[in-house]
Amino acid sequence: MAAKNGLLLLSAIAAVTLSSLSLAAAATRRSQEPREAVRAGYYLAADAHLRPLAALDASLYTHLYYYAVAVHPARRTLLLPPDPAAASLLGDFSRAVKAKNAAVKTVLSIGGGGAGGGAAAAAGSGSVSDPAFAAMAADPASRAAFIGAAVKVARENGFDGLDVAWRFPASAVEMAEFGFLVAEWRAAVPRGFLLTATVYFSNHVFDAPFAGVDYPSEAVARSLDWVNVMAFGLRPPGAANATAFDAPLYDRASHYSASYGVVSWLDAGVPASKVVMGIPLYGRSWFLRNKANNGVGAPVVAAGPKQRGSNATGAMSYAEVQWLAATATRGSRAVITAYDNASVASYVSVGDVWVAFDGVAVVAEKLAFAARCGLLGYFLWPVNYDDANLTVSRRASQVWTQTKISPEFKNVTGGARQTQAPVQRPPALQSPAPTTAPMSSSSSFSRLSWRMLDVRLHLGALLLLILVCYQI
Incomplete structure (x- = not known):
């Protein structure tokens, strides 16, 4: 009888063990499933007049x-749009976009100070902060209420997810609260609901009032x-009186480059499959002091002319950059367009106006870099x-699709970093030694190791029970 009971017990334990192993294997399979590549775009509600939703080709994007x-x-x-037209745009956005492409996912971006001042102002820099967002995130009660309200508004208006666009946590305390916020937000959203964040560099946020301002990467x-x-808005300090690129892929003299911004997240331990690189659709402009001196680093006297469309100085x-070059050519004015191979950046000079922008050649090179890094995708801003x-938008979609399926870019990690080490970071921007070890790029291996340990523990327990039952 004892032997029979032992065998029954053994059978039960074996069934539980096999079930646990099956669940662990299923979890491993889910974690290894490739995520759909992201071809995203941000639609600035404040500049909807430049391109109504009816004129947007939603087939070019996977996420808007x-x-x-x-x-x-x-x-x-939440500060919902008080203007009836703006409120109508918010309510109609998902429906209008999905009417053109049922597969596209729509995401409601929260924060950004309302994006006043156009795309370039919204891009900002590490020195830009949002006091209202910081005050909300500092209080657990207001965080919970805000998260609940945001989820409710997003779902009522047909959005598939939410984006945390806090520009930018400006201290170690605010970064910690950012971590609390996204963790609580994840717990509050329904299963399958997207949750992303619009971020700057993962560590050493430039021009922050305090040193050691790092995102909570874990x-x-x-x-x-x-x-x-946001791999743009990268104008270095001290360049206020000279022309400079706004979003170079590489910069051998500083950390103000798109490559550094992307790699900072990979070095912080965030998987490349969770990183999407931004590409600007705006150009930064200046008036030259001497139109004959029109290269990078040329002296300037003021910010470029205010535009009617983007309403920005x-x-x-x-579109305005292309119009400037086209009208100048028709008017027989000299137009100089240059592509900088070392930086992977371009500019156009027309008379005394100089504009740094990302042309299609720059975009193609940036997407090739993103593919080499194994990134999830890109977004246009x-x-x-x-x-x-x-x-x-069309060229980016074509290049990304072709690049991702090309064997040349499969399992390639080279070229992800700047070709030459930048100058040493100023002491004021160096972080103190971390109190805990950051999450390394081997975190996926660590998770797998824990699963293997769990499997081995189950097998060990099973063998032990066999021995015990055998004695019975």
């Missing part, structure tokens, strides 16, 4: 972001589907700044 709903500066609640990797890295939409033919 409505940017943005701000945080109320006093009440720490919370980011654990809580978010991916991060959208010192910035132009891609913003899609309503493209020209009438959606030249950049």
